[in-house]
Amino acid sequence: MVYLSSQAKALADSTVSRAWRAVTGTGLLLPLSVLLVWQLADRHGGEGIPNPAALAATFLHLVRESAFWWALLASIRRVMIGFACGALVGVATGLALGGLSWMRWLFGPVVSLWRYMPIFSLIPLLVLWLGLGEPAKLVLVALATSVPVTLSTYEGMRVIPQKYQDVADMFGLTFWVRLKLLLLPAALPFVANGLRQGLAFAWMATVVSELFLSSGAGLSELIVAGQEQFRPDLMLIGIAVIAITGIALNKALDRLIHYAVPGAQLSIAGESRS
Amino acid sequence: MSASVLHLRQSPFVAPLSGKDVVLEGVSKAFSMNGKDMPVLRDITLHVKAGEFVSIVGASGCGKSTLLRIIAGLEKTFDGIVQIGGQGVEAPTRDCGLVFQDHRLFPWLTVRQNIAMALRSNRELSTQGKADLVQSHIALVKLDGFENAYPDQLSGGMAQRAAIARALVTSPSVLLLDEPLGAVDALTRLHLQRELQRLWMTRRTTMIMVTHDIEEALLLGDRVVILQPRPGRIHSVLEIHTPRPRTGEETTLLAAKRRILDALNVGNDE
Ligand SMILES: Nc1ncnc2c1ncn2[C@@H]1O[C@H](COP(=O)(O)OP(=O)(O)OP(=O)(O)O)[C@@H](O)[C@H]1O
Numbered sequence A: 001m002v003y004l005s006s007q008a009k010a011l012a013d014s015t016v017s018r019a020w021r022a023v024t025g026t027g028l029l030l031p032l033s034v035l036l037v038w039q040l041a042d043r044h045g046g047e048g049i050p051n052p053a054a055l056a057a058t059f060l061h062l063v064r065e066s067a068f069w070w071a072l073l074a075s076i077r078r079v080m081i082g083f084a085c086g087a088l089v090g091v092a093t094g095l096a097l098g099g100l101s102w103m104r105w106l107f108g109p110v111v112s113l114w115r116y117m118p119i120f121s122l123i124p125l126l127v128l129w130l131g132l133g134e135p136a137k138l139v140l141v142a143l144a145t146s147v148p149v150t151l152s153t154y155e156g157m158r159v160i161p162q163k164y165q166d167v168a169d170m171f172g173l174t175f176w177v178r179l180k181l182l183l184l185p186a187a188l189p190f191v192a193n194g195l196r197q198g199l200a201f202a203w204m205a206t207v208v209s210e211l212f213l214s215s216g217a218g219l220s221e222l223i224v225a226g227q228e229q230f231r232p233d234l235m236l237i238g239i240a241v242i243a244i245t246g247i248a249l250n251k252a253l254d255r256l257i258h259y260a261v262p263g264a265q266l267s268i269a270g271e272s273r274s
Numbered sequence B: 001m002s003a004s005v006l007h008l009r010q011s012p013f014v015a016p017l018s019g020k021d022v023v024l025e026g027v028s029k030a031f032s033m034n035g036k037d038m039p040v041l042r043d044i045t046l047h048v049k050a051g052e053f054v055s056i057v058g059a060s061g062c063g064k065s066t067l068l069r070i071i072a073g074l075e076k077t078f079d080g081i082v083q084i085g086g087q088g089v090e091a092p093t094r095d096c097g098l099v100f101q102d103h104r105l106f107p108w109l110t111v112r113q114n115i116a117m118a119l120r121s122n123r124e125l126s127t128q129g130k131a132d133l134v135q136s137h138i139a140l141v142k143l144d145g146f147e148n149a150y151p152d153q154l155s156g157g158m159a160q161r162a163a164i165a166r167a168l169v170t171s172p173s174v175l176l177l178d179e180p181l182g183a184v185d186a187l188t189r190l191h192l193q194r195e196l197q198r199l200w201m202t203r204r205t206t207m208i209m210v211t212h213d214i215e216e217a218l219l220l221g222d223r224v225v226i227l228q229p230r231p232g233r234i235h236s237v238l239e240i241h242t243p244r245p246r247t248g249e250e251t252t253l254l255a256a257k258r259r260i261l262d263a264l265n266v267g268n269d270e
């Protein structure tokens, strides 16, 4: 009996310590304590500021509605299509800028200014040309993605060590072979970084496009609905779902990059530059 | 040791080649540093006959690598005339191979891919032909079993051997070697020196090799060019008539070594 109870105690101990480590290790400690304090401070739910319990109730109600899932799906679809197009355009533009001297001659002087391009100020123009529907949203997301991806890819191409260019010159590599064997692999860590930035921009643009061009399904519906119905709980849940979806997308991209590019290559290509 | 060479001889893709001659006429080169022109090479005149082996020795920083880069066509601006096989050199050509001082393998490619890269712009060979050539050259530098290793999984000497294979695989008429065995251990070094000698004897490739190792220069060279520094210019040229294959133990070589050491000392005292 003594033996059993001590074993049970050890088991309980390890469960508790594991849970503790899960909380502290994943950075959940601060948010969880904020929620707790918030709930304790406002048990009855004040005017305009719902407490965590009320939010949880709203959320549980929401996830039982199919419209919520359709909205989530629509936003994810939007960001994925826009991001994919923008990433393709961005990588291609960056490679062309880095690899073709006439492209560099033409655009080189202004490329670094692209970073300051006010993407969202293009919304009225996009609406004028493309209407309020899906195309305008996708173009906005793609544009927002392409800027950091282009800049980062171009940067990666510019810092390729001359010593490797010499080797490629010695063997008379043609543009495409050089692209495949030297430029792309060497620029890869930079491209990966650009893609990460691009996805963050894409997600932001998705939300903004939904708010400004409110037609069709999307997660921003939650926020708009909350505003119209004076329901801050809906808005807060909307914000939280958007944030969490963004984090999940980021993690998925990291996974993808991790599998597509051997880790060794990422670090080697980065190192070889030093 | 000899097996790999035999293998190469039997390979249908490596016809016994003849080298081309290299002409340097009054070659000078300056780098601009902080707006000032720094002379690196001055008035280098050297005629290397087709199929000749020329060793170049000289103090560190006297412009040996720069000279090879000029011959290879990697340096675009210089004074004087550089010709390979009667043709002026303006850009790298397939006639001319270069083993860099550092191995310069692409870190993201395996040994096999790195060597195969050299044949990418070759349109005459079949895919199988290229694969066979790559494999026989991997064997030549004794890297069998490491075909799929990445450069950072190799020792410095192994990486340098892979780089040598990469330069040899295209069977260039002129092979420039920039301290090719500098990073190789003593034993492998002996092996590769003899392998290089045999390769040169079978292929009759023109070879120009920079080295810090005077015995290596003497073992392999028909002539040894001694450079003196600041700016780099030719101090003297020594002809080595010792018949081949050489072992490095010949008394004629030992006598020549004495003279080179004296010459290098004179160069340093200035
Ligand atoms: N790209 C460059 N820009 C400016 N100066 C250079 C450049 N390349 C070489 N130099 C200078 O030219 C000189 C000769 O360099 P080089 O590499 O040819 O010497 P080296 O004889 O090969 O030396 P080592 O035996 O150490 O390899 C050095 O003083 C170096 O500083």
Ligand SMILES: [Mg+2]
Pocket: B064, B065, B066, B101, B178
């Ligand atoms: Mg050098």
